Amino acid sequence: MKRHEFLRELHKVSANRNYLEIGVNDGRSLTLSRVPSIAIDPAFKVVTEIRCDVHLAKATSDDFFARQNPLGHLKGGRHPLRNLARNRSPFGHWQRTTLDLSFIDGMHLFEYTLRDFINVEKHSDWASVIVFDDMLPRNVDEAARDRHTGAWTGDVYKMVEVLNRFRPDLVTVLVDTQPTGQLVVFGADPGNTVLTDKYDEIVAEYVVPDPQKVPETILERTSAVKPETLVGAGFWAPLVRARNRGTKRSRGWEPLRRSVEQLSVSR
Numbered sequence: 342m343k344r345h346e347f348l349r350e351l352h353k354v355s356a357n358r359n360y361l362e363i364g365v366n367d368g369r370s371l372t373l374s375r376v377p378s379i380a381i382d383p384a385f386k387v388v389t390e391i392r393c394d395v396h397l398a399k400a401t402s403d404d405f406f407a408r409q410n411p412l413g414h415l416k417g418g419r420h421p422l423r424n425l426a427r428n429r430s431p432f433g434h435w436q437r438t439t440l441d442l443s444f445i446d447g448m449h450l451f452e453y454t455l456r457d458f459i460n461v462e463k464h465s466d467w468a469s470v471i472v473f474d475d476m477l478p479r480n481v482d483e484a485a486r487d488r489h490t491g492a493w494t495g496d497v498y499k500m501v502e503v504l505n506r507f508r509p510d511l512v513t514v515l516v517d518t519q520p521t522g523q524l525v526v527f528g529a530d531p532g533n534t535v536l537t538d539k540y541d542e543i544v545a546e547y548v549v550p551d552p553q554k555v556p557e558t559i560l561e562r563t564s565a566v567k568p569e570t571l572v573g574a575g576f577w578a579p580l581v582r583a584r585n586r587g588t589k590r591s592r593g594w595e596p597l598r599r600s601v602e603q604l605s606v607s608r
Contacts, residue, residue, distance in 0.1 A: 342568040344474060347518045348444065349373050350572040351525075355470050356581045357441035359415045360393070363402045363457050364446035364474075371395065377415045381405045382447075402447055406460040412438040440465045441584070446474035449495025450486060452544045455503065458526075459536050465529035467594040468584035473500055476515060477522025477562055478555060485551045494521050498559050499547050507535055507543065512601045517565035525571065527601050528594055566604065576600035 342350075352360070352373055360378040362371055368387035371380050378395040381402050396414035398405050405411055415438050443461045447453060454473065461471055475494035478484035483494050501524060504513050512527045536543070558564050576597055583593040 342518055344518045344523060345370060347568040354572050354577040355442050359441050361440050361443045370444060379414055402457050412464055438464060440469055443471045449475060449493060449497055451496045451499045451547055454497040454500055462529045463531050465531060467528050467590040468580055469529045471526040471529060473524040475521045476501060476524040477559055481552055481555055484553045484555045487551055496553050503543060507539060512598055514571060515565040516568050516571055517562050518568050522565060528598060574604050
């Protein structure tokens with residue numbers, strides 16, 4: 342299954358009510374969305390028909406998320422509520438927008454992708470689905486920080502190890518899509534600041550000169566599941582129900598964690 346086919350299936354099984362994409366390029370992944378969407382890219386050149394209500398942000402992701410109300414375009418966006426029966430304060434309060442499905446395919450350098458995840462997680466929760474592209478380079482040349490090949494993943498594959506090491510509270514699933522694999526992350530916690538607090542330390546350790554030492558497990562895809570297995574898993578319907586009902590993390594996350602972890606064990 343190719344990456345865009347897999348992303349199309351994720352839109353279906355996650356029944357996402359909104360969508361965020363970092364790295365638009367020509368719009369081939371954005372065209373899959375049918376829900377209110379935000380797409381971020383400092384130099385997009387969309388040549389594909391877009392079939393959703395979309396805010397195209399011509400900006401770096403860092404600059405976009407630094408805005409006062411970055412997700413205001415999405416339905417139920419963060420906006421002031423004033424003088425309502427359940428909110429009698431004349432100053433109002435803010436509603437928080439939660440991202441259902443996010444696709445990170447921006448700058449192919451580890452430190453940028455790490456910041457993208459930090460920013461996306463702040464607007465997600467345990468029932469959100471976060472997808473990284475280009476997680477399984479096919480050779481060391483594709484994984485170089487200094488691009489010298491046609492197809493290029495850069496060193497973003499390091500996110501797999503970093504999330505497993507520094508954020509064991511998350512569940513990560515590597516997916517064997519063509520051409521260069523993807524990583525799906527469940528269990529986001531917007532209140533967790535570990536990656537932000539340790540950002541400089543992590544970058545100092547993981548950003549190293551070429552050639553990159555790509556783990557054999559990445560190059561050989563030994564820990565990746567088949568995309569058909571993931572999209573066909575039985576936990577999607579319960580996840581969607583829990584998300585739409587606003588089930589709290591304390592009640593919904595552990596059953597989902599066990600289901601997703603079992604998927605990885607039985608791949």
